[in-house]
Amino acid sequence: MSEQRVLSGIQPSGRLHLGNLVGALQNWVRLQEQYECYYFIADWHALTSQYADTSNLKEYTRDVLVNCLAAGLDPEKATIFQQSRVPEHAELHLLLSMITPLSWLERVPTYKEKQEQVTDKDLGTYGFLGYPLLQTADILIYRAHYVPVGVDQVPHLEITREIGRRFNNFYGEVFPEPEALLTEFPKVVGTDGRKMSKTYNNCIYLSDSPQEVEQKIRTMMTDPQRIKRTDRGDPEKSPVHHLHRIFSSTQEQEHTAQGCRSASIGCIDCKKILIKNIFKVLEPIWEKRRYFLENPSLLDDILASGSARAGKAASETMKLVRKSMNLQ
Numbered sequence: 001m002s003e004q005r006v007l008s009g010i011q012p013s014g015r016l017h018l019g020n021l022v023g024a025l026q027n028w029v030r031l032q033e034q035y036e037c038y039y040f041i042a043d044w045h046a047l048t049s050q051y052a053d054t055s056n057l058k059e060y061t062r063d064v065l066v067n068c069l070a071a072g073l074d075p076e077k078a079t080i081f082q083q084s085r086v087p088e089h090a091e092l093h094l095l096l097s098m099i100t101p102l103s104w105l106e107r108v109p110t111y112k113e114k115q116e117q118v119t120d121k122d123l124g125t126y127g128f129l130g131y132p133l134l135q136t137a138d139i140l141i142y143r144a145h146y147v148p149v150g151v152d153q154v155p156h157l158e159i160t161r162e163i164g165r166r167f168n169n170f171y172g173e174v175f176p177e178p179e180a181l182l183t184e185f186p187k188v189v190g191t192d193g194r195k196m197s198k199t200y201n202n203c204i205y206l207s208d209s210p211q212e213v214e215q216k217i218r219t220m221m222t223d224p225q226r227i228k229r230t231d232r233g234d235p236e237k238s239p240v241h242h243l244h245r246i247f248s249s250t251q252e253q254e255h256t257a258q259g260c261r262s263a264s265i266g267c268i269d270c271k272k273i274l275i276k277n278i279f280k281v282l283e284p285i286w287e288k289r290r291y292f293l294e295n296p297s298l299l300d301d302i303l304a305s306g307s308a309r310a311g312k313a314a315s316e317t318m319k320l321v322r323k324s325m326n327l328q
Contacts, residue, residue, distance in 0.1 A: 006035040007144035009042040012060035016067045017203035019188035019196035025071040037078040038142050044083050048127045067206045070288035075302045085307035088314035093137040108132050136160040141314045146181040154180045171324035191220045193239040222267045235260040247277040
C-alpha cells in the first residue's frame with residue numbers, strides 16, 4: 001500500500017442510494033487497496049444546509065457507516081471516522097478563516113447556484129458560505145495527497161489548493177497541495193429519469209427491501225413513445241437502459257436495446273433483467289447490512305477506533321500548524 005494519503009467524505013443528509021454506491025463507495029473500496037485512505041462521515045457539513053432540523057442526523061450517520069462497511073470498506077485497511085469526533089477540523093477551519101479572502105468563497109460556483117435552486121431553506125449563513133473552507137480543513141488536516149473526484153468537481157478542489165498555497169506562503173511549507181484523483185463516475189439516473197437524488201425523491205436506497213427495489217424498478221418510466229407492447233422505442237430515452245449500462249453485461253445491454261428498437265421485447269421483460277442484475281449487486285450488501293445492524297456495539301467500536309486514529313493524525317498536523325503560526 002502506498003504511503004500517500006487519500007481523503008474523501010460523505011454527508012449524512014439522508015439514506016444512501018445506488019448513486020452513492022456507484023459514484024463513491026465502490027471507488028473507495030478499490031482505493032483502500034492502493035493508498036492510505038481516510039474516509040469520513042461529514043456530519044458538520046450536513047449542518048450547512050440542514051441546521052434547522054437535526055432530528056435524523058444520528059440515524060443517517062449510522063446509515064452511512066453501515067453502508068460503507070456493507071459495500072466493502074475495511075476498517076483494518078482504511079480509517080473510517082466521524083468528522084465531529086475530530087475537533088481539530090474545527091480548529092484548522094478557524095485558523096484558515098483568518099487568511100482566506102471573502103471573495104474566494106463568494107466565487108465558488110455552487111455557492112450562488114444552490115442559493116438559487118434551494119428555495120425551502122435559508123442558506124444565507126456563514127456556515128453555507130464557509131462550506132469550501134471547512135472542506136479545505138478536512139483535506140489539509142490529514143495532509144492528503146489525493147482527493148477522488150470527477151472531472152466536473154476539479155474546480156472545487158482548486159480553492160483547497162489555493163488556500164493551502166496561501167498558508168504555506170505565509171508560514172512555511174506545512175501542507176502538500178492535494179491533487180485530484182480523477183475517477184469516472186457514471187451518472188446514475190433515478191426512477192424518473194433525472195439524476196438519482198434524495199431531493200427528487202427518485203432513489204433506490206441501499207436500505208430498501210428487495211420488494212421495494214423491485215417495485216421501484218417495475219414502475220420506472222421508459223421511452224414515453226412505447227405506449228403499446230408493439231410500439232418500437234428508443235433505448236436512449238429510457239432511464240432503464242441507462243441503468244442497464246451500469247449493472248448489466250454488454251450482451252444484455254445489446255439484447256435489451258435491440259429489443260426495444262424492434263419491439264421484440266416488452267418493458268416488463270427488460271426491467272426483469274435489470275432487477276436481476278441490481279439484485280446481484282445488492283444482495284451481498286443487504287446481507288452485510290443485516291450483520292452490522294444486528295451488532296450495534298461493533299459499529300460503535302469501529303467508529304470510535306477510526307475517529308481516534310484520525311484524531312491522532314489530525315493532532316500531529318495541528319502541532320505543525322500552531323508552531324508555524326507561532327501559536328505555541
